[in-house]
Amino acid sequence: MNRIITFTFNPAIDKSTTINHLVPEKKLACSPPVFEPGGGGINVARAIRNLGGHATAVYLSGGYTGRFFSSLIEKEHLDAINVTISGKTRENLVVMDVSTNQQYRFGMPGPTVSEKEWQPCLEIIGKCAADDFIVVSGSLPPGMPPEVMGEIAAIVKKRRARLVVDISGEALACALKEGVYLIKPNLTELELLIGNSHLSEQDVYQESRQIINRGQSAAVVVSLGAAGAILVTKDEQVMIPAPLVKSVSTVGAGDAMLAGIVYKLSKGAGFLGAIRYGIACGAAATLHPGTALCQPEDVEKLFQQVLNNATVTMAAW
Secondary structure, eight states: OOOEEEEESSOEEEEEEEESOOOTTSOOOBOOOEEEEESHHHHHHHHHHHTTOOOEEEEEEOHHHHHHHHHHHHHTTOEEEEEEOSSOOEEEEEEEETTTTEEEEEOOOOOOOOHHHHHHHHHHHTTOOTTOEEEEESOOOTTOOTTHHHHHHHHHHHTTOEEEEEOOHHHHHHHHHHOEEEEOOBHHHHHHHHTOSOOOHHHHHHHHHHHHHTTSEEEEEEEOGGGEEEEEESSOEEEEEOOOOOOSOOTTHHHHHHHHHHHHHHTTOOHHHHHHHHHHHHHHHTTSSTTOOOOHHHHHHHHHHHHHSOOEEOOOO
């Protein structure tokens, strides 16, 4: 199995709690909060660990919140590399209104990061081996220009490793200019990348196919949330439905999906098999509160449902 190294440039302490009913201008009593280390790459590494795999999580952190964040990482026994910054690691808040079963997610901005502080991450990437999986997932913090993703893609390509990107906006566009192994935008992120806010399903196939034909990515996985995902590669164009589940929390579901995909790819699975497994992981993550992510027993049950669901194959253009 090839190594998996995840990078989280803007991690966050995820604080989850519940309230009886959301009322404005009132002091609301909350349940005891649950604290978990969050951020795209961190969650991917945590989910891979849950699945029985191994990933090294590289992350930026600083201040007293950064020290607490690192203690949460240590508590979960993750293999991690902490790149210290001067700013304080951000905190996010997830509140569940139990009277309506509606979830409110508050994402805070991250600290400003200087080039001197994020540069060590590029040096770590420069030491990766051929066929390693380098996963960059989550937002970039203030001070980290989107062009950095182009630099990362160039380094990974030179090292003959495989870059997996779950990031949006200009940063994603910069990565694609250099070429990557796999991208996993959701529909909104793909629309932002293309500059079209009303993509039909056929448009999604066509735009993804153009990315493939330009040699910008070996695979495009467009997440459709509870509906499943679309996979486009050189040889495949398919829509894979997700299993029906009673969702408790969607926090971290996309990260769990990416974790399942990368985990299976690292073990030699093809794109279609890896995406099916990833969809099961994403669905499994919604069964638990907070960012507990996917549990293997749930994944295996849901994976069988994904295999039993009819996959829609589209003819190549």
